[in-house]
Amino acid sequence: xxxxxRIRKLPKTVADKIAAGEVVDRPLSVVKxxxxxxxxxxxxxxxIEIKNGGKSYIRVTDDGCGISKEDLxxxxxxxxxxxxxxxxxxxxxxxxxxxxxxxxxxxxVSKVEIITKTVRSKVGSRLQLEGGILSEEGDTGCPDGTxxxxxxxxxxxxxxxxxxxxxxxxxSLIIDxxxxxxxAYPNIRIRMINNGSTLFSTQGKGSIPANLMTLYSRxxxxxxxxxxxxxxxxxxxxxxxxxxxxxxNRKHQVYxxxxxxxxxxxxxxxxxxxxxxxLSEGRYPVAYLFLNVAPERLDVNIHPNKREVRFDQNEEVxxxxxxxxxxxxxxxxxxxxxxxxxxxxxxxxxxxxxxxxQVDIKTLLSTKRAEQANAEMxxxxxVIYEKNDPYxxxxxxxxxxxxxxxxxxxxxxxxxxGTYLMGTDDSNFYLIDQHAAHERVxxxxxxxQFNSSDKLSQGILTPxxxxxxxxxxxxxxxxxxxxxxxxxxxxxxxxxxxxxKEIPGFMSLEEAKSFLLDxxxxxxxxxxxxxxxxxxxxxxxxxxxxxxxxxxxxxxxxDQLLFDLAQTNNPFxxxxxxxTFIKLSKYEIERMFKRV
Ligand code: ADP
Ligand code: MG
Numbered sequence: 001x002x003x004x005x006r007i008r009k010l011p012k013t014v015a016d017k018i019a020a021g022e023v024v025d026r027p028l029s030v031v032k033x034x035x036x037x038x039x040x041x042x043x044x045x046x047x048i049e050i051k052n053g054g055k056s057y058i059r060v061t062d063d064g065c066g067i068s069k070e071d072l073x074x075x076x077x078x079x080x081x082x083x084x085x086x087x088x089x090x091x092x093x094x095x096x097x098x099x100x101x102x103x104x105x106x107x108x109v110s111k112v113e114i115i116t117k118t119v120r121s122k123v124g125s126r127l128q129l130e131g132g133i134l135s136e137e138g139d140t141g142c143p144d145g146t147x148x149x150x151x152x153x154x155x156x157x158x159x160x161x162x163x164x165x166x167x168x169x170x171x172s173l174i175i176d177x178x179x180x181x182x183x184a185y186p187n188i189r190i191r192m193i194n195n196g197s198t199l200f201s202t203q204g205k206g207s208i209p210a211n212l213m214t215l216y217s218r219x220x221x222x223x224x225x226x227x228x229x230x231x232x233x234x235x236x237x238x239x240x241x242x243x244x245x246x247x248x249n250r251k252h253q254v255y256x257x258x259x260x261x262x263x264x265x266x267x268x269x270x271x272x273x274x275x276x277x278x279l280s281e282g283r284y285p286v287a288y289l290f291l292n293v294a295p296e297r298l299d300v301n302i303h304p305n306k307r308e309v310r311f312d313q314n315e316e317v318x319x320x321x322x323x324x325x326x327x328x329x330x331x332x333x334x335x336x337x338x339x340x341x342x343x344x345x346x347x348x349x350x351x352x353x354x355x356x357x358q359v360d361i362k363t364l365l366s367t368k369r370a371e372q373a374n375a376e377m378x379x380x381x382x383v384i385y386e387k388n389d390p391y392x393x394x395x396x397x398x399x400x401x402x403x404x405x406x407x408x409x410x411x412x413x414x415x416x417x418g419t420y421l422m423g424t425d426d427s428n429f430y431l432i433d434q435h436a437a438h439e440r441v442x443x444x445x446x447x448x449q450f451n452s453s454d455k456l457s458q459g460i461l462t463p464x465x466x467x468x469x470x471x472x473x474x475x476x477x478x479x480x481x482x483x484x485x486x487x488x489x490x491x492x493x494x495x496x497x498x499x500x501k502e503i504p505g506f507m508s509l510e511e512a513k514s515f516l517l518d519x520x521x522x523x524x525x526x527x528x529x530x531x532x533x534x535x536x537x538x539x540x541x542x543x544x545x546x547x548x549x550x551x552x553x554x555x556x557x558x559d560q561l562l563f564d565l566a567q568t569n570n571p572f573x574x575x576x577x578x579x580t581f582i583k584l585s586k587y588e589i590e591r592m593f594k595r596v
Contacts, residue, residue: 005082007071010100014087024105026164027054028173030150033102035181038062039188039259040083040095041146044204048178049193053170055153063145066118069125073137076112076129078104092295096260096306108132109160110153116146131156168478172471175199177261179215179470184256184290186211192470199470199495212239212288217467220245220252220286227328233294234320240329241286243278248518248545251525252286258293260300263307267291270318274325282544287325293317412558421558429589432581434561436574438547441564443575445506446539449487456505457487463501465493466516472524479523482535488516507546515546540575 024030031048038046041064051057067075074080081100084090090098106112107129117124124142128135154161164170171194182190182202189204202211212221224239241252255267271287279285299310311317410423410430423430449455468476473496480490480498487504503512519542526534553561565571565580573579590596 005065007067007074007080007082007100008085009074009077010079010081010084014084014090024102024109025160026173027058027153027170028177030054030058030106030110030153031060031174032177033097033106034058034060034148034150035178036096037102038064038146039181039185040097041065043145043188045189045191047191047193048174050171050174051195053164053167054174055164055167055170056151058150058153059147061145061147063143066121066124066144066146067114067116068118068121069139072114072116072125072127073134076103076107076127076132080104090301091299093300094295098301104132106150109157110155111151113149113151114146115140115142117142117144119144168475171195171474175471175474176469180254180256180261183208183211183215183254183288184259184261194470194474199474208237208239208288208290216469219465219467224286224288225328227324229320229324229327231320231324233297234317235292236321236324237290238325238328239286239288240274240325243275243285246279246283246285247521248283248541249521249525250284251521253284254288256290257309258291258295258298258300260306260309262309264309266311266314266318267321270321270325273318273322274329278329289321291317291321410562412555415552418552421553427586429584429586430581432562433574433579434553434558435547436578437561437565437571437580439543439574439576440568440571440580441561442507442511442547443540443543444568444570446486446504446543449504449506450482450485455485455487457489457502458505459502460500460509460512463499464513465497465499466490466520467497468520469524470496472520479519483516483519488512511546515542518542518545543575 024033027050031050031054035046035048038060041062043062043064045063047059047061049057049059049061071082077100079100081098083095083098083100084093103112108131111128111130113126113128115124115126123139125137126140126142127137154164175192175194178190178192179200182188182192182200186202186208187204187206189202191201192199200214202214209221209224209226212224220241221239223245224241227236227238227240229236241247250268253268253271255262255264257264267289271285271289275285293311297312299312300306302308302310410425413422413424415421415434416431419434421430421432421434423432476492476498483490487502488500489502490498490500493499500512500516503509507515519538522538522541526538571580587596
């Protein structure tokens with residue numbers, strides 16, 4: 001904070017240049033603004049406390065510079081700030097705030113109490129406002145710094161009150177945001193309290209890696225590759241995952257530019273380019289990027305919530321990043337090509353579920369078939385079905401029949417690109433996507449477990465631990481039941497992890513781990529209560545990640561796979577609607593070569 005930190009009302013000409021917008025639309029925005037103010041006040045220690053997802057109570061306490069008694073009332077006026085003074089300042093912003101709008105907007109829609117004291121003054125001052133109107137003021141004894149308590153958010157704006165989501169949803173957004181800020185400000189001790197219990201507390205010792213360990217999974221953090229580089233006006237510090245540690249979405253790509261958490265397509269592209277050809281499609285690295293840019297090269301005044309920024313030279317930034325990240329990755333030894341050995345377990349464990357279970361699956365799947373039909377037809381121009389509509393599969397077909405009909409005695413000729421099995425019978429050629437096939441088998445077994453009252457679990461020799469973000473742990477009750485229904489046996493293990501003691505009977509340990517970790521990641525991502533539809537999607541996606549890698553199957557495994565596929569209710573496509581196999585008749589091939 002500059003020496004001269006008096007608060008002034010911005011001249012109208014400057015105020016008009018500011019990208020305006022509703023700053024306060026949910027509890028998260030209050031926490032964001034208050035936390036940013038504390039950081040701008042050069043606090044060494046900040047405590048954020050919320051209750052009921054921040055709807056009823058938000059308190060942010062810091063030991064920063066405080067606000068002098070003379071300025072205190074002004075701080076709550078619109079366009080009153082100590083951070084910029086002239087229009088030119090807008091082009092070199094060093095602080096997180098600059099619009100002088102936040103406190104005004106927050107007080108307008110809630111009840112606010114502020115207690116603050118600067119080092120220079122002997123006593124602190126206290127203000128209380130309700131809906132923007134001053135209700136109490138006075139002196140008070142208090143330590144240096146500022147405490148702001150916001151209660152009953154939106155009590156006077158019923159429309160917005162209604163718009164707020166469930167407590168757990170609002171709190172998980174806040175916890176996620178604060179965790180990331182805590183990460184990026186390693187010199188500040190940041191403590192997060194939710195409904196009376198401390199979720200995390202960083203040490204303030206200046207180490208991002210230490211904070212990664214505190215805030216995120218230790219297992220992941222330990223493996224991240226640290227990269228630092230600088231060139232001209234750009235400086236980057238990054239933490240990247242080795243290729244064998246990828247995720248199913250970009251959720252673990254977190255970007256800070258000059259201390260601001262931002263979303264950036266440009267940075268997404270830079271990360272993707274740095275990993276190009278190292279990761280299979282649909283997999284994303286973990287990437288925490290902390291980029292610093294000379295303030296005059298960056299416009300932060302383009303977005304109401306400042307979640308986006310504009311560089312003056314996009315290409316320059318991108319190429320700086322790609323080069324830096326690539327270089328860092330290529331000097332890292334730990335890169336290995338991913339290879340996950342598939343393991344089909346003994347037929348006994350894999351034994352076909354009883355008929356009654358199959359009926360359950362059918363009911364479940366039937367709702368999906370209509371959607372899949374379209375997807376499949378679009379995606380698989382080469383699939384030639386002998387039946388008009390593969391989804392009209394007779395439900396009461398004899399179990400042994402499908403294999404005979406669909407995949408008769410196929411001789412496997414080999415594998416193509418490590419993924420497609422080539423096969424033939426007397427009059428057809430088949431290409432079977434072994435991953436899609438495996439996914440279908442896996443998915444149906446999972447559903448059958450899920451719907452069965454009699455779970456088939458297998459104990460594992462060494463229980464494993466899955467780390468869960470603080471935000472997600474807070475509502476683990478909502479989703480651990482689902483995992484249990486699949487046959488996982490798990491318990492809470494400390495404040496931020498689950499210990500897995502048993503896994504579903506039909507999964508290998510590797511599959512069970514990948515499935516579970518991706519499942520948790522996705523739950524993490526869905527900020528609302530998880531509907532059945534979301535859950536279905538999450539299960540399908542997690543199946544995909546359980547079945548990955550360039551598996552080389554031996555003859556017995558191929559046989560087993562084809563057999564298992566034929567037993568499924570919908571052998572034609574994977575759960576995502578991609579075809580499991582393509583069949584070309586001899587006639588079709590001859591026609592292609594213009595022989596007939
Ligand atoms: P801005 O951050 O854009 O300046 P705000 O409405 O958030 O606008 O805050 C108005 C002013 O109040 C700030 O410029 C700052 O001088 C003062 N202020 C707000 N919060 C704090 C705090 N925690 N510590 C010290 N000063 C603060
Ligand atoms: Mg502010």
